[in-house]
Amino acid sequence: MDVFSTNFATIDWIIVMVYICIPVVIGVIVRKYVRQLSDFIVAGRSLRLFVAIATLTGTELGLVTVMYNAQLGFQHGFSAFHVGVIETVCILAIGLTGFIVYKLRELRVMTIPEFYEMKFGRTVRIVGGFLLALGGIMNMGLFLQAGARFMMGVTGYSNPAGLKIFMSVMLIMVLVYTVLGGMVSVVLNDFLQFIVLSIGMLIGSYFAITKIGWGNLFKAPEAVDKASWFNPVAEGSEFGTVYVIFMVVLTFSAGALWQSGTLRALAAKSPRVAKQLFAWGSISYLARRVIPMLWGICAFVFVSQTPKLLSAFQGPDAIKSEFGMPIFIAKILPSGFIGLIAAGMFAAFMSTHDSYLLSWSSVITQDIVAPFKKGDLSDKSRILITRISIVCIGLFLLIWGLWFEAPVSLWNYMAVTGTIYLAGAFTVVTAGLYWKKASKTGAMIALFAGLLAFGGIGPWTRGDNVPFYASDKFISLMTFAIAILGMIIGSLLFPDKEKQAEVSQ
């Protein structure tokens, strides 16, 4: 069996081509609704519950999400499910308690660094905005690459130029409608894409389970260690206890404060809707992990039953494990369905890309450029700067995705680059909202501590025999610990003068 053979036919190309034109049309139509900055960034704070759930799911369930979770399932089997369960419990806890999101929505901020200024002053906002944009854009760095690899795997287009072609076309489509319609366009497209990708995922799961067989699915393949295929903390598992703890810290902080997700809470009609959004959205968070992981698991079982395919994924010239799931999908789905799945995944790609582009570009405008400008920037100028930033980030993604290969798995790359921003942001926002002694110095130390996470994507994390203190998971977990300690020690040693004066009065 040829590794890149596929059932993708002309009808599938037609389905995908027709589908990808729809968002651009929506972008053009909704331009008339964008009259002020809050319309462009938070859709005039008009999101109701159901559409907010759709747009949150559309954002947080991207093609890159499908790819990295499928890769985890392909490599680690059912033990990867623990990430989904942990994340779901964390999101549900945020939804039930309203932790962070309720208060942020009450404050009517549009970006998280805007909150930094309210509590700690303008310098913290600019530094926080810069680090947020840096971490966020780095985090997006491999989105295009992963998306293009999915399309190559599904369509069977294995020509080396395929990566460049797919990346460029996909980027242009997203840039056009995001630049035109801002958040209103993003919300409408996310809703449409939620429907298409959800139906695609459920149909894909049906075919994957049917192909492997429900009974066979829960038997570990011979090529893997049976205990670590199911148990994430089993001896020999590449996850282990440190990783599980890191996942609890990371998914809880990202759940509350990942700018693109939090932006949905900030765009909600009321603080109560923001809270409900997370409680109901927790089901989507489970699905975004478990369903692609299921596909990855089915793909590995399928590959392990086909000696020629298995050998293609082993040895020094092995195909990247990211290709496992798309190659599997391309072989088991009949023509027509595969076009629908590809359109669904393309929908997932666009719905995540648009929101992330909007999130980071609005941070650049609101929190880095605008605070430097003397006098107020008009809404028109801010929208223009946001649009220019969107295009610049897009170009960076194209260049970065073409030459950078992550030394760790795709999800671990996302986790580590996310920590650059999250370690500081989670500490600063939590302390700012819930600890009266939190000071500007403590906030600055915590924010800069996030940069330590860069160590987690260094070349020393590559390979099988990495000492535990140089592993990406240990470095990331320590980054959180240092940020929290920095906040506490910095605030106690260097309290804010204004707060000291208030206390002494």
Added chain:
Amino acid sequence: MSWALFWKFILVFCLSAYSLLVVTVIFGGIKNIIDMLKELSSPRDQE
């Protein structure tokens, strides 16, 4: 309880709950979008 059984339960729960959520959100979301566009097209004060 074995890990395999636990993951089987999680998988069944996930597929069923997500299917229900999708149906609910599709019907509820259409009404939400109509309300949102009405609100955005009505005259407002600059923030």
